[in-house]
Amino acid sequence: MAALPDPALGDIVCAALRRQVEKLGLSIGDEPVWAQATFVETVDPYSQEINLIGTWRGQARYGTVTIFPDRRIFAEYQVLLPHPAKEGSYVEAVQVWGLPEKLRGDAVLAEFSR
Template sequence: MNLSEHIAINRQLAECVCQRLTEEINELGFTEADIRHYPRYDDADFVLIKDPYAGADNLACYWYDEPKKQRIGRLQFNSDGTFYAEYDVVKPHPTKTRRFVEGVTAWGKAEQIKSEAKLLEMPE
């Protein structure tokens, strides 16, 4: 299977994962004006990565900032049907002054998408 086929086959799940990451960001209390980039499947750069154990190709999707110099997120589909995604937020929490939002993550399979925010304590 080539790269284009992997992109097409994973589209529906990828768009659900992107939506879940976006919801996780918004549930923290950020407004759309606070976030410069939200994860969108069509905005990703795609590559195939060989699974060292199964020998199959995994689709990896990477998001970059505007000048495309720094990676701000990734989503990988594994040959066993699982996925893992992370997307950077890197901002102080909008309502909890002692917290900093590093990013959001999502993982699972098509039937079960789990997600959470990665929060850090602000130094005193």
């Protein structure tokens, strides 16, 4: 298991994920919690660069964060709540990506099965 990355970076990533949820008018409370993620280093098969992968699991929701060597971030965290404005749909997850100082994001929507 790799060392936990900078807590300040964690605050940025977790806050960005929560903001994506809040933009939809929903809340996932104080999730995700950076200190609850476990991290491992992986080697990208194409670039051979070492990426740091964090995973949140064991709670009500699952999520991952990838920290690339050039400081780019990609994170996804489950929401699993009905969409407040789209009947028959729910917010499966939210994603954020980019450099820590300029993270962008979006929601992943799905339809309820019938």
